[in-house]
Amino acid sequence: MSLVDDRALRARPLRRGAWLVIVAAALVFAGLAATGALAGSYALAGFAIVAAAALVAMRIGQTAARISPVLAASERGGDPLHAIVSGLPDPVIALDRDGRVVALNEPARVLAPALRQGEPVTLALRMPELTEAIDRACTRGEQQRVEYSERVPLDRWFEAVAMPVKRTPDARSPDLVLLTFRDLTPLRRVEEMRADFVANASHELRTPLAALSGFIETLQGPAREDVKARERFLAIMQEQARRMARLIDDLLSLSRIELNAHRRPDAPVDLIPIVRQVVDGLQTLARDRGVTIEIAADDALMVLGDRDELVRLFENLVENALKYGAPGKRVDVKLSRGTAANGQAEAVASVRDYGPGIAPEHMPRLTERFYRVDVRESRAQGGTGLGLALVKHILNRHRGRLSIESAPGEGATFRVHLPIAMPRPSP
Secondary structure: OOHHHHHHHHHHHHHHHHHHHHHHHHHHHHHHHHOOOOOHHHHHHHHHHHHHHHHHHHHHHHHHHHHHHHHHHHHHOOOHHHHHHHHOOOOEEEEOOOOEEEEEOHHHHHHOOOOOOOOEHHHOOOOHHHHHHHHHHHHHOOOEEEEEEEOOOOOEEEEEEEEEEOOOOOOOOOOEEEEEEEEOHHHHHHHHHHHHHHHHHHHHHHHHHHHHHHHHHHHHOOOOOOHHHHHHHHHHHHHHHHHHHHHHHHHHHHHHHHHOOOOOOOOEEEHHHHHHHHHHHOHHHHHHHOOEEEEEEOOOOEEEOOHHHHHHHHHHHHHHHHHHOOOOOEEEEEEEEEEOOOOOEEEEEEEEEOOOOOOHHHHHHOOOOOOOOOHHHHHHOOOOOOHHHHHHHHHHHOOOEEEEEEOOOOOEEEEEEEEEOOOOOOO
């Protein structure tokens, strides 16, 4: 016998016993009052207390008797409601008119592990807005929609819909409320990211624009005839214009990569010539910084990729190593074959500098747009804050990944992992 069947059997004698208790209490207290053993007021008060306790017990028995058949059918799997609720992909809870759980599916148990059949839903879901929506759905017989949030253990947002349901066509009022949930957290995260992106992009563009505007006003006014000041201001204005151009170029590149993120490149390319081309193009910067670039590579590393995007990827990594690594040291670029966690062959390209390193608290956010470890140093080096974000999105399109190792004072190593291009079968 199930727990629910046992509860139903115990409810019936509980109702009968409640009335017997009330009758017996009435006779006992009446006898005590008649014999003078107990004052009439005390006898009446005692009877009222006993009767109230009996009525509460009877009410519990009636509730258990009403909900037990539904719960028993759900446990046996013979109730269509249980089958329907269990088959839905979103969290769904079926409640009776008193807000007790009649049926729920596995996603609902994951959402609220404290949910139990036969118990009030408010024991597990204590959000006031959700409780009010359930009450309105029961009293008005209309669908109610509400959004609520949870702050523990993580910030999450949900939309709940309370839908009154009649189990039988001839029912006067709904006898069930279906409570469905939709996780809004990914949408909220995207909205926050979009808002942050717009705010950061606006700030990054506003700074050089303000500088240009200020210098133009100065050149039109006090420095109109000052040749030395004009030359100095024009050089600064040129640098600010280049900064805006780099930022806009990175934003457009990021937009193009995201637009084609679903289309994996299918052209075989060799990584080694790409890396050598990037290193040759950055030799001037390396000489200015007093840094030597050393390359160690295997014979050939063929991957399926977009050559221009891969050039951009390695330009960002090697340029970052030259700019933020310690001057007078070296940058090591190594290309080799490796094996991914799933056992498939992959190309591994690492770029290591010997600079100050990166503190652990910065590591999880390095690939975020406009995130900088040192804002002043980044801007002084002409950085836009989008370089590693571009690297991440390029690798996502190529079905690759980026791993980063660093410790303060020990430099940083950025590793690119890309699937090896398998040879095509001959026709």
